[in-house]
Amino acid sequence: MGHVHSLFLQQDKKYVIPHLPWKAYLILILTLSCYYVISPCYSETDTLRQGQLLKDWDSLLSPNKVFILKFFGFGTSISPYLGIFYNNIDDDEHKYRYLYEFHKMAVWVANRNNPIPDIYGSLEIDVQGKLSILSSGDTVLDLFSPTLVPRNASVKLLDSGNLVLQELYQDGSVKQLPNHGSFTLTIDPNGTGQLVILRRGNIHWKSGPWLNGQFENTDLQSSGPNVRLYYMSNETEQSFTYLTKSFELFPSLRMHQDGFLQGLVITFNVQCRSTNDPGCAEGDFEKLECRKDYYFASRNDYVYGNEYVYDESYNLSLFDCKKICWRNCSCMAYTYATENKAGCKIYSQMIYDPAKARHHPYTEYGAINYREG
Known part of the structure; x- marks a missing residue:
């Protein structure tokens, strides 16, 4: 604050503004605007660079403002978590109920099992190139530690929702307190080529084989022509992906804490509610x-x-x-x-x-x- 105080001279208990050229006043106004209103000036960027801090009131916006990276909390918590959210979804909760629900959920949480213990959280790329979440200057969680010290390292939020640091790629989804739950969606580790939901490491649900553009035990399909679904399973690759033509669509798959796999824009509603539901493990019910x-x-x-x-x-x-x-x-x-x-x-x-x-x-x-x- 010393450089701000020096702009004012005290005389007879009154403050006198020194005579400065009009351009100097303009520069001063812009400088003070960014100084006192830090978040808006900072948040119009998609990149955090080496040596910078993303503080708990700051955020990163992807280039087309599809996603936002920010600190957030639940209930009485201030902002103990760092996560990625969809951005700029219409807030009409009744007209766009499902979009509204997904808008309020983090699609990825950086420190789901390591909440920040106080109100002074930040994200930093230090001089060694390490990406860390800090609390009052102390490390809460190291997200990435390079084997070699990089120069001019940066982390960027993409319109795909991915947060990228050089070759670092991470994503995820969550609702409510974001510590790891009991269920995981993955490719069958037994090599069947199916999608499976694991509950505490055991098979909870199997998709069945991929036939005619969908899995046997689902009614999987894209809800409209702007979403394309792809499943690949061969000797070199196993993957399930989807692509969209527009950033106005927000296709998502969310694993509920009850093991319910819910789709948005993509129809993929899987839930083991009884012994009659296809693909569900018989031992669960x-x-x-x-x-x-x-x-x-x-x-x-x-x-x-x-x-x-x-x-x-x-x-x-x-x-x-x-x-x-x-x-x-x-x-x-x-x-x-x-x-x-x-x-x-x-x-x-x-x-x-x-x-x-x-x-x-x-x-x-x-x-x-x-x-x-």
């Missing part, structure tokens, strides 16, 4: 007579009663809650036990009553009969 023709789905228009809470200290996922409810024939619905998504709560009573239904910050999942709807 016993074939109980009381569950014949039933599955679970979100039911926020019901009133739930006769609850039982499992110890919230248990490391239980939402899918674990579903399995607990499935095995108990008197269980009609399940959800998390707390707002922090810990433990499980099950109900033995559910009554349709939208007027009295309580809307929790988390969703209840009720039993639905296939035949009754």
